Amino acid sequence: MTRKVCGISGFALLICFFTIAGLAFAQTAVHRNGFESKPGWAKGGADAAFDVTAHKIDDRDPHNGRGSEYIELDAKQGKFIHYVYPVGKAPITEELRASLWLRSNRTGMQIMARVVLPKERDPNNVDYLLTTYIRGDTYQQAGQWQMVELSRPVKLAKEQQQLMNAQLGNKRQVDFTGAYIDALVLNLYAGPGPTKVWIDDMEVGPVTQSPPFQTVERKDNANPSKGASITRPANASVVEFNANRLTVGNRRMLFRAIRYTDTMLPVLRSAGFNSVFFERDVNPAMLKEASELGLWIVPEFRVTNDQGAALSPDDITRQIQRYADNDAILFHRIGGLLSLENATLVARATQVARGADPAHPIAADVWDGLLPYSRSVNLVGVHRFPLMTTLELPKYREWIEARRRLANPGTFTWTWIQTHLPDWYSEILYNQNAKAEFKEPVGPQPEQIRLLAYTALASGCRGLAYWSDRFLADSHQGRDRLLACALLNQEMDMLEPLLVTVEDPPQWIDTSVTAIKAAVMRCDKGVLVLPIWQGKSSQFVPGQAAVSKLVITVPQVPKTAQAWEVSPGDVRGLKVERVDTGVRVTLPEFGLTSAILFTADTNLVGRFQDQARARRQDAAQWSHDMAFHEYEKVVKVQAELEKQGVTIADANSLLNDSKRRLEKSQQLWKTRNFSEAYHEAERALRPVRILMRAHWEKAVRGLDTPVASPYAVSFFTLPRHWQFMDQVRKPGTALGRNQLRGGDFELAPERKLEGWKESRETLDDLELIADRVSELNAMRLDAKDPKNAKKTESKSISPKGPVYPVEGRQCAMLQIKPHEGRLPPSALERTHVSLTSSDVKLPAGTLVQISGWVNIPAPITASPDGAMMFDNAGGEPLAIRWTESTAWKKYTVYRRVPASGTINVTLTMTGIGTVYFDDVRVEPLIPPNAGFDPTPR
Template structure:
């Protein structure tokens, strides 16, 4: 046996006979708890040693160094390495630059092979700017083949952890029965093989493992000591280094389009992209190509024929991997591991492991992820998951974290959605490449409810799909998924509208992809409209200063829970050019799209003196007048309709030819699709208006707006026939805008006397307005049958506490808020219900979620299908409420749930609210009051809460009232409505 001292800094370690020892640095993949159960390529040749040497041998010559190298395939971290000399001692210096998502980095050095024995120990001198480095021994089990690769199993025996920084320290690792058994337990659990033993195990190297955190870190590795060495037999070394049954990962041929993260962007097939995906429902390949998607989610990993078909069409395949089997309730105990996924799923580009995954499901998600990464050891394909909260914790294991929320038909604006995407990306530790779903159809709960009661389905407007895409791009997200639960039939007018909206959105993304894929959000600019006062001089100067300093916010606030106060523009920098993505925001388009139009908007963009600006679209590019001001370029956008893209560049000769060529290829298709979409929308709006006439008087200017839309449609068709694609697209957009205005006039007439558009389920969409007026006339005609207040305790005069008489109080566990609920005496209103939530002292250390911290639910009231429930009450803010709490109270019912909640503006004076709910299949009905948890203190008072019932006329409960005749009709067949409904994995 012998002990060695080796100084680093020399390239190869040579044996006595002059042969170079090959390194073993082909290991890839993550180490979970410092375990690498792996398929590394290990080619180890022994250093000739004298078995009779008893004394320690200390060497530092150039023919015997350690060679340290990073061995992990990294996504978010760049590792650079150089050899240097410090105090006449050679050291290896490593620099870690993490782009925002923590991940483990492993640095290895090969050692002369030694048999595992209890006297072996090693030490390494380390100087680091970051704590948390771990030293370990690389252990090879030559008689234990890895079932996933056929190669010898590999593990790491863990030693010291670095606790101090900015000073030289010695880290040690020693072989003991305890540390070896700990390593065995981990590898046995990972592979579900209790028979794994350390028979004739070999020590093959040293490993330093560290978790790279966002930012930069350095560490130097100095001299290392190790030994004593016991030379393995030649037969044992041949067993370790002999060819294995499976090919080396590097040599194995890929049969999928690789999806990777590089330089803060996504790479699909070696091209920087914005990921454009949708769930697969068996559409023809040509249909998917028409959508212009670059990836498709195939939920069933066993559908290899479909995956092969998509791969052959050069479309990325995302699949849900198989589930390992865990002990019930214990995801740390594996019953059945996964088989190798490289052969089972050869055409998959990445894995999707769930949508709307809640914090309660994270333990399962992360355990599943670790098993998938272990089974996919060969290719280490990226993993994706869409989560509802705690995205920072999930991002430690999941490569691409999805964040989002359905807002169509809800009391949450698209601007608030954009702000939420920005806020959660920042709170999650600046996720490198977040992605989100865009809603293309009503939620499954809404679809099922309307179908059960026989109501016409709600329609997602094409502008709402586009607005969802703009929200994602404005937040800097690198992937957009178009959520749907059925195949889009292009012969069906409604599906065709949706399909064209997806195609046009993807065309815009394609055009802007060179700027978006690797671009960085530098800030946001508030757009000025005609008639608005200019910002004070000092405020503008402050914004420019923030811009110069790299501030996140430039002239517009994006951190609030509510939507932007005005239209704004995201400033996206990259490749020497700047993209200005201007978007129109309002408070109503999540229900019925508003005009989202301004004759002219202006903005000032910080730029160099030689920079110029161009406005680009899928049908044209044209320069904007240069007006240089103290803050940069003053720009004006004419006919600002929903969104506009500006490019700022000082080198137009390098930029414009490529842009013009791409636009020339897109323009004919884009103009034709816009004209067709405008025509489809016009026909649909016209039909709905005619149905409205049978129920209610249509506002007088609606016909004029639709007539103007038709004229613009005809003009668009004419321009298209003359190949003037840009003019045809402009006229088609104008036609859609006039149709949108007609919709909005009808909708404003319907909600004029409502607390909120969510107060009735039929006012949340233009297509359901005929049902809204039927319901309103039904209530008007049947008032005499309306019951008294069924909530006897709703005035709170008889209640001593909220826990009496069937009331329920739910407090969110592990919340950053403290809460209380009680009955208090009001000087003017008598006894009232008070709800308070305030941030706790340790709120900064608590996982932030969008869940409500406090809920109060009324007693349940028996109901039947076809009943109509009328809920009223009074609310006001309490004196302790923070100024930023605009809409702290949420009111929803058991019939439609939180997604149809009412969130009205309230102040310190009492205001009344009203909710109308037809009952579907429920047997009981209750109302829930919740606090949002969006301000430091939220206090709300509630009084005179009333729940009244209008019983159904017939067993079927179908309400068919025509407003013109004011008559009541009920379906006479006595059958209940169809109860079938599509289900989806995400609400």
């Protein structure tokens, strides 16, 4: 059962208390509780004697989600039995709404609100403010769920004011100035005898002050006696792991976790995360706070010491038993990134850990050795961070799917979602540690986080963990990313009942737009289709990523199923058409991602509609605020680019279009048209993305690869990119002599290649070859002089004769292939054959041009990384990757020599196939009037 607790304040409000986030970004918040973790209502006053038979979270037929609060009591004669729920401070205005859903075996229960009058003192105790009550709907539909609400609270308050004035003989006016609600009250008295009440999906707001997160004793003016405090019921949420399924309270769970560093936990909880990953040295007070907030806890333990030696069973047991009394533990996680070499050690350690805590599963993050680890670890994590690298999103998807296939069939896999700038990127581009505060806009973009999350789910991951909470803070320009995560969590929470029942691997299908692929997932109650933008270079800058009238033909849809688009903004019916290949459905409007459900279950659709109605106000607010903050970032970068003379013709009109849509979204929100406000906020970002992509395409135009410049891998670093390229292309800059020894690979066959270090590694039964060859039997240039061939002259054609090296008589060949008579594997683990050049010594900071010619005879398989070329200044993240066949083609990148004063080049092959390299060079760029040649003689 997902741990949703009382007192979850509105997300926008809690940002005020996010100490590293700074100023608030929204003035309103809505307080909601789905009652899925622990009771939120406390005893108030009563004039009837009664016994409480039960008070707990009950999973029997909730109105929504996985639970509701259940109160069973046996009452004597009387008039009222009050249960109180504190809501903080909700000013009585025309915007105020308060509602909840009730189900009972009897009628007569009534919703009320306690009103605080800040200008009046209680005449019975002047130390207290005067309070009164306003009354709302009465429950009338016994046995059924009914929404009861306080409608028109201003009118109700005025009526109560008139009644109080009359009680005073109209001698004076009771001052209702600044009146606010501080608690909802339910009168559960329905007459003598047993009464059973279920409470679910409460909503009150706007609130301007958070309610407490832990239910505490509250005084009810109707009865000065204190109510009993509510504690977590014992064994209310039993965690189990059976048949590769994570269940809580007998319900399957999709965990939405975040790695904790220093963000306030209430902010993470309000953003919709249901779990937090803590490091092993976490302060116990943090664990207590997380538990009280209803967050699931994933503590870390280690199995080796700092020197890599195995820890003793006693050490492991002590780590696990540290959390023995904490009923908020979801599972334990082994720290670090695991490789095959430690598989046996880890298997022994997990046996010890299970002996110390047999009730909770064990997770680990695994790089290779997936098969043995999937036998000893319950939840296998696989991850890599593709943003700002040459790994395209479809290849990222392939990589996740390949990891899943390498493990035991049916293994529970999960992944980390990149929300941050990696350390290498921060050091290279910003010359600072990633933990330090950023003064300028930085990535990733919120859209990229969304694409990664949906891609991971559509690739079979059963849990998501977001890597960095620090990059969701204002100190790291992360407000838009935080809101993106909150919206994603809303969507994942809605889709969870479907996602957790998917058993077979998702099926990917094409759509009417080449850049949009759809994952078809067959669930217990229907068919879920997730269309996802997979356009080229989205890991750098996604672009508009939106189309109108997206057509998808989904195979094997039941005849009785209807199509619905599900989102927190609304649930829309879609028109379908049956064709020979399946059911054709048209999305009127698509942006980045969507969720389409084919189902005949009208109850399920009704539940989604109820969820959308409950969430759309927040969803609209968050979508607007996310778009606004991203818009502001883009405006700042646009201004910097304009100062540099870098312009886009339609920039102003695109920004004005976005601004108009933001204003329209805000106006729609104010008129309570939340669904349309939500969609309009989504539309507001499309012109912004068009502008970002146009700037990026202009920046990389003329480069052989986007990673040719370290600063061209994100929109936010484009001002630095143009400064960098101005230095590279400065008039008068000369290209110095090639400093890389042996890059032409021209040594005699019997001589060992000088200046290059060979390395090879594989966990598979493969043949790895690094050699020098004089003839290629696959591809050639359709040009007489391949050294002078222009880019447009490179063609992939059937060779009419032998193909030769570009430079001289020999070139380097890297090849991976199965042994004779063996079938090639579909996916490889830790396999590569590489050549690394000797170090070129140059003054630190020297600009260099690194180039090389590449030929790939046939597509490379079994690895999304394929063949790569990279340097030590940018490392593997800034590698050029190739997987498709290509004739001889030259690739050039520009780098600065790092502080070590050395630079080298690595050529590598990671998949099944062959790649040829030739004429690899490192040439310094000599600025005009330098007066010296920086290259050693």
